Amino acid sequence: MIRCAIFDCDGTLVDSGATIHRALGIAFAEHGLTLPPRAEAQRVIGLSLVEAMAALAPAETDAGHRAMAQTYKDAFVTLRGQNQVEEPLFEGILPLLDALEERGWQLAVATGKSDRGLRHCLTAHGLHARFISLQTADRHPSKPHPSMALEAMADSGAEPANCVVIGDTGWDMGMAKAARMHAIGALWGYHDHHELRAAGADALAEAPADVLALAETMVKAAA
Structure with missing residues (x-):
């Protein structure tokens, strides 16, 4: 059975969040807002950016x-060129990815980032090659449209019942x-538990260490 964890x-x-808010501030200021x-x-x-x-x-x-x-994209590129982009991994993410891979899970990403932004981010952390599918806003409608998740699933060869989306927002x-x-709603992120539950979590x-057991229980129950 092929299982896929889509992050x-x-x-x-x-x-x-801090860098995104800074780039948003630059974009809003340049447009007089x-x-x-x-x-x-x-x-x-x-x-995705336009929807945001x-x-x-x-x-x-x-x-x-x-x-x-577009102004936001330009601002983010400028910040990156000035080495002012901060995108640290959340504590516990690397052990989670290791544990999922050890249990035979395929890993994928579905994000509102651009292809370029995602590549920079994952490469900086040495993670790019660990994901079998990278789906971004450059090629899909904005979340909560299912397009990104469905494409990631197709790349993995899994069925919907064997796929788990891990995200911190109601859009995910x-x-x-x-x-x-x-x-699975990630409570270490930017939306609270009320928003996650209301959106269908x-x-x-509570932490990345909780994800593996939840994911395996869900897929087992669906089998």
């Missing part, structure tokens, strides 16, 4: 949202449910 990136694998406080702004993490801008600045036009998304949980997959993990 979100920002807020699940890495703690990128005031960025909401970080606690509010980080709730859009996980959406629309959520944070609903009064702007579609063209304005697209322009803001919604994606999992739309793809008929199991959903089957279980909540």
Whole structure:
């Protein structure tokens, strides 16, 4: 039986909230707007960029949202070039990936990042080669659309009942449910347990160390 664990990136694998908020601040300032406080702004993490801008600045036009998304991308590239991008792995992620692989799980990523941003992030941590499928906003609709999860599943060769999405936002949980997959909410990320449960989380993990047992129980129960 092929089993696949599909991870979100920002807020699940890495703690990128501070850098994302900084790049958002640059983008909003360049467009003459005031960025909401970080606690509010980080709730859009996980959406694709245009959708995130629309959520944070609903009064702007579609063209304005697209322009803001491009400014954000440019700001992030500039910050990276200045070595000011901080995307540390959450504590416990490496042991979790090791444990999943030891148990024969395929690993994949489904993220609102761009291909370039995800590649930089995973390569910096020496993780790029560990994932058999990398799905990003460059080639898919924004979460909670199931497209990214379904493509990751196809790459792994697994069935929906044998796939588990691990993510920290309601968008991740919604994606999992739309793809008929199991959903584990990561409580170390950016959405709280109420949002995760409301969006369809089957279980909540307090820490990465909790994920393996939850995932294996879910897949076993579905067999």
